[in-house]
Amino acid sequence: MAKPTIPTEEYMLSGHMACLGCGAPLAMRYLLKALGKRTVVSIPACCWAVIPGVFPYTNLKVPLVYTAFEVTGASISGLRAAIDARGIKDVNVVGFAGDGGTADIGIQALSGAVERGENIIYMCYDNEAYMNTGIQRSSLTPFGAWTTTTPVGKTKFWQKTQKKNMVEIMVAHRIPYAATVSVAYPEDFINKVRKAAGIPGPKYIHAFAPCPTGWRMPPEKTIEIARLATDSCVFPIYEVEYGKYKITRKVVNKKPVADYLKMQGRFSHLGEEEMKQIQEYVDREWELLLKKEEFTKEW
Amino acid sequence: MVKKVITGNSAAAYGVKLARVQVVSAYPITPQTTVVEKLADFVANGELNARFVNVESEHSALAALISASLGGARTFTATSAHGLALMHEMMHWAAGARTPVVMVNVNRAMGPPWNIWAEMTDSIAQRDTGWIQFYGESNQEVLDTMIQLYRICEDKEVMLPGMICEDAFYLSHTVLPVDIPEQEDVDRFLPPFESAYKLDFDNPVSIGSLSMPHQWYMELRYKIAESMENARKKIVEVDREFGKIFGRSYSGLVENYRGDDADLLLICAGTMASTAKDVVDEMRNEGVKAGLLRLRVFRPFPNAEIVNLVQNAKVIGVADRSISFGNQGPFFTEIKGALYGKIPTKLLKNYIVGIGGRDVTTNTLKSIFRNMASIKDHGLDEEVTWVDLKR
Known part of the structure; x- marks a missing residue:
């Protein structure tokens, strides 16, 4: 039998409350497989405030400290301070928040924690809208997407702005390590989390986690769509270590972005013109990323 | 030490x-x-x-x-x-x-x-x-x-x-x-x-x-x-x-300063209580039976302590350094609540003082005690007064 490429230990148990096909439990599962038992996780308001189950039950085999929506960065700073004060050396302190809790309401506390150089791992599981509250747009909702607060309607009120680039925002903080991962690539996911755990100071990992409910797609397509997101360069897989860029999943034969968009009901209202616009944007961002990798090659 | x-x-x-x-x-x-x-x-x-x-x-x-x-x-x-x-x-x-x-x-x-x-x-x-x-x-x-x-x-x-x-x-x-x-x-x-x-x-x-x-x-x-x-x-x-x-303690939730036999009993909190203690002494020297209760703790609220300590008072004045807009001073409302049904009806008056750091001087507090004395003799003028308010 072939040797498993990912650890067989489980720190996230089955029987959770996520929707069918949800990418978020996969993100937590891989994260904890990489970090192991000596890990404490802090989670704000998000789908993961519900997924572990109702008090007094939990589906995690590590300590979990819930916190308020906007303060994951502060909560993990406090946890690290307490752990340091108690002289404990071998514990991973992890913040685990959604895209709204990271890029919108939680960006201040995250920025503070990263600027202070806290020894923490922050993972954003990005499903591109406020899914727990019922698919409202966030600043990580992509251009063109329908959500309940960017409905299509007669006036084409769908999302008109491009999503914030959280990794770049973190790089601008001169963070020691920032990376993107996808639930479609568990080996890469786990390798990056392990690498992050070995680097002192703040680490930011942005995990692509499709939401079948909010993206209006079949639940069995989660991995397929996540792969397509990377293969079309909508969501490139890369890391930035002390400013040096490295694309960890090279895309050789770029798939058309339209293939990715057409699999999801949230983009079903888009015409050829908008698809073309999105393709151009994705191409430009990809070129920029290649150039950054090239520019920082010798660093 | x-x-x-x-x-x-x-x-x-x-x-x-x-x-x-x-x-x-x-x-x-x-x-x-x-x-x-x-x-x-x-x-x-x-x-x-x-x-x-x-x-x-x-x-x-x-x-x-x-x-x-x-x-x-x-x-x-x-x-x-x-x-x-x-x-x-x-x-x-x-x-x-x-x-x-x-x-x-x-x-x-x-x-x-x-x-x-x-x-x-x-x-x-x-x-x-x-x-x-x-x-x-x-x-x-x-x-x-x-x-x-x-x-x-x-x-x-x-x-x-x-x-x-x-x-x-x-x-x-x-x-x-x-x-x-x-x-x-x-x-x-x-x-x-x-x-x-x-x-x-x-x-x-x-x-x-x-x-x-x-x-x-x-x-x-x-x-x-x-x-x-x-x-x-x-x-x-x-x-x-x-x-x-x-060698120091602070009487738990409420400090009683010459309040046991006071006719005019003022209740307040914070630093104005220090000034009020001086004023109480002065009033006592003038033969006025003044006293002070200092709220040291607001939560948990000292309901029973207040009921016990106001038994002999004829007029109770409550000085609030805050206001709950649409009602009265917060201490006043809570004290009224504490007393309801526990003691025979007393004359209760609320003084809003020191808002935004306006000084609560000995004169401010004397005017409050004088008002309480007048209430004792002539009955309640109004339930809430903003003291030292410029009009």
């Missing part, structure tokens, strides 16, 4: 040091800043072995400390007015998570218009968050209450956060002689924090999970109410024990 002439903010910082706080997190706001500056000095000089988390907001300060407390550390923050208001969400969270975070709040008015001077509206507005609230009268009391608060809040039967309030500038920036207790005495009085939770990687728990209407949320809230009731007894016990070791 060392005697130092220091400000209230400095006294608070000595309290933190003596309590061997492990994690400090705060954000600067006038007039709180000198508390954390002093603490930063203590940490920098190696006098206090604490982690100092220089957060980007008060909201994050309290969030960090809640998680630090759940991680098993003794924690401290200090803030004021707008900072406290920004913390409001996490104030509820601290009590709900049963974390004995201790805070100094420098009572300051809320803007606009901008005003950095003394008023109690900021902390009164946190009334329903589940925090124990003390109001200090002197710098010594601020320091001593800090040490008492850790004992009270960390008690297994309490496990709630607590704050000690200082009037802006009257305490925060005014120097007074303060006895700094010996570290070994404080260590004897205040053992290290033993959290019920800590982080146990062999038996991990989730803290703060979703709880549904049909199961435990209501019961968990009942437990907070119960713990707040337990705190009444603890406050008195801890104050008494403190007195035995340090």
Whole structure:
């Protein structure tokens, strides 16, 4: 039998409350497989405030400290301070928040924690809208997407702005390590989390986690769509270590972005013109990323 | 014992040091800043072995400390007015998570218009968050209450956060002689924090999970109410024990100053109580039977103590350094509630004073006592009066 490429230990148990096909439990599962038992996780308001189950039950085999929506960065700073004060050396302190809790309401506390150089791992599981509250747009909702607060309607009120680039925002903080991962690539996911755990100071990992409910797609397509997101360069897989860029999943034969968009009901209202616009944007961002990798090659 | 002439903010910082706080997190706001500056000095000089988390907001300060407390550390923050208001969400969270975070709040008015001077509206507005609230009268009391608060809040039967309030500038920036207790005495009085939770990687728990209407949320809230009731007894016990070791105590929840036989009984909190004590003495010299009750604790509210202490009064005046718009002074409303059905009807009057730091002088308080005397003879003029209001 072939040797498993990912650890067989489980720190996230089955029987959770996520929707069918949800990418978020996969993100937590891989994260904890990489970090192991000596890990404490802090989670704000998000789908993961519900997924572990109702008090007094939990589906995690590590300590979990819930916190308020906007303060994951502060909560993990406090946890690290307490752990340091108690002289404990071998514990991973992890913040685990959604895209709204990271890029919108939680960006201040995250920025503070990263600027202070806290020894923490922050993972954003990005499903591109406020899914727990019922698919409202966030600043990580992509251009063109329908959500309940960017409905299509007669006036084409769908999302008109491009999503914030959280990794770049973190790089601008001169963070020691920032990376993107996808639930479609568990080996890469786990390798990056392990690498992050070995680097002192703040680490930011942005995990692509499709939401079948909010993206209006079949639940069995989660991995397929996540792969397509990377293969079309909508969501490139890369890391930035002390400013040096490295694309960890090279895309050789770029798939058309339209293939990715057409699999999801949230983009079903888009015409050829908008698809073309999105393709151009994705191409430009990809070129920029290649150039950054090239520019920082010798660093 | 060392005697130092220091400000209230400095006294608070000595309290933190003596309590061997492990994690400090705060954000600067006038007039709180000198508390954390002093603490930063203590940490920098190696006098206090604490982690100092220089957060980007008060909201994050309290969030960090809640998680630090759940991680098993003794924690401290200090803030004021707008900072406290920004913390409001996490104030509820601290009590709900049963974390004995201790805070100094420098009572300051809320803007606009901008005003950095003394008023109690900021902390009164946190009334329903589940925090124990003390109001200090002197710098010594601020320091001593800090040490008492850790004992009270960390008690297994309490496990709630607590704050000690200082009037802006009257305490925060005014120097007074303060006895700094010996570290070994404080260590004897205040053992290290033993959290019920800590982080146990062999038996991990989730803290703060979703709880549904049909199961435990209501019961968990009942437990907070119960713990707040337990705190009444603890406050008195801890104050008494403190007195035995340090030679100073503060009469638990309410201080009675010449109130037993007073016809005219004034109730107030904070520094104006010091001035009022002088005025009571003067009135007594003039043959007026004046007295004072000082509210040391606002939560838990000293209902029974007040009922006992006002039995002989003919007129009760309540001086509020805050106003609940659309009703009356918050102390007044609560005191009326405490007395209802417990004593025969008394003449009760509310005085709104010192808003936005307007000085509450001996003359202000004398005019209040004179008004109370007039009420005693002629009946109530109006239920609420704004004293020294320019018209």
